[in-house]
Amino acid sequence: MIKFIRRAAITSTLLLLVAFGGLAVWGSDRLLHPNRRPLQDYHREILSQPSEFGLRVQPYTGPSGTPCLLVTPSPDPGTANKGRIVREELMKRGVTPGRWGDTRGTIVLLHGYCGRKEDNLPIAERFCAAGFRCILPDLPGHGDNPSPTATFGKHETALAGDLVADAAQRFSFPAAPAALFGISQGGAIALQAAGKCDGHWSAVATVAAFSSLSQPVERAATAIPKLAVIAPFASEACSCGVYFREGFTPADIRPVDAATRITIPAFIVHGDQDTFIPISAGRAIYDAIPGNRKTFREVRGGGHGNVLSTGSHALYADLCRFYITSMLGDGKTSRAGIKGR
Incomplete structure (x- = not known):
């Protein structure tokens, strides 16, 4: 039972890290590289x-x-x-x-x-x-x-x-x-x-x-149906992605x-x-x-x-x-x- 709980905890942590990393990459890319209108x-x-x-x-x-x-x-x-x-x-x-x-x-x-x-x-x-x-x-x-x-x-x-x-x-x-x-x-x-x-x-x-800048980033996360429930998590991941890419966070602007x-x-x-x-x-x-x-x-x-x-x-x-x-x-x-x- 203890081993099962330990494995479940490790698996959950890894999945959480993967999700956080994925959102960091996707969210920061979307924020820093906006769609260019013709x-x-x-x-x-x-x-x-x-x-x-x-x-x-x-x-x-x-x-x-x-x-x-x-x-x-x-x-x-x-x-x-x-x-x-x-x-x-x-x-x-x-x-x-x-x-x-x-x-x-x-x-x-x-x-x-x-x-x-x-x-x-x-x-x-x-x-x-x-x-x-x-x-x-x-x-x-x-x-x-x-x-x-x-x-x-x-x-x-x-x-x-x-x-x-x-x-x-x-x-x-x-x-x-x-x-x-x-x-x-x-x-x-x-x-x-x-x-x-x-x-x-x-x-x-x-x-x-x-x-x-934190405010529109958080608002944008809540506006995406699949992210609305985890908006704080998603916006935090985006912030981390921005920091590792450009050296600042939305909270700095x-x-x-x-x-x-x-x-x-x-x-x-x-x-x-x-x-x-x-x-x-x-x-x-x-x-x-x-x-x-x-x-x-x-x-x-x-x-x-x-x-x-x-x-x-x-x-x-x-x-x-x-x-x-x-x-x-x-x-x-x-x-x-x-x-x-």
Whole structure:
């Protein structure tokens, strides 16, 4: 009987170790090497006739072989419906957007997990209409970036600053003022870059960013039916796999900690119906940012993937006004009349 129990214990332990190892390999591979989405029809539509959308688009290869788009406002825009609406909304807010084609600063737009640079073209339409040039990179592990691995800010934070310096020299424009914008994963990276306090940035805005990478990893495990029951075990295995592959764990990636070091104006946007990254994560980030040069916008009815469309023209206009005020004005966004909803 004792031998049977001993053998059963050894067998169970071995099976547990095999399961843990298998989940570590599978989970870390899935996290670090996201599926790469191909170009979508709306990407092709904008790229085929950018002036119709009020844009000029210049593809180029940035630092570390990063595929990028330099997107600037066209001086002779076509229909440009989204851009014209945001300019009208800015005028209603007492902000003069300037002449079409003028640029007065640079915004780096960072896409979400499994995204690609072209996802941000509709957002760049609005920012360009407000007078900004935009840099849209494919982050490591995404789009056409030759790097196979996403590290959620471990290495990408330095890349953000390098992109501005490289593009400014390459295309002969001032490197300052420059700001950050990011969605979900991109927002988390933007916060980490802003928290470095290296003088690169004048403002940062994020949409649906996570406060700690552990949270979406755990949520993803519970969303997989076969893993839901053992979600804590699976997420821990994934964390170990990430550590042995890349030298960090999801628990090490904490934008909420970076937020405590942010000294520039910040605009944090989160949907109240986000079931993947709950609004509490956005509030934690906002609360962690010191001082009063910060804004929190709760988007009612907004889920994880539709915050901007749910917030609609008003949200885009407030984001544009935030950048204009923060990058070109006194930077006191809390006094600019932008209020959460």
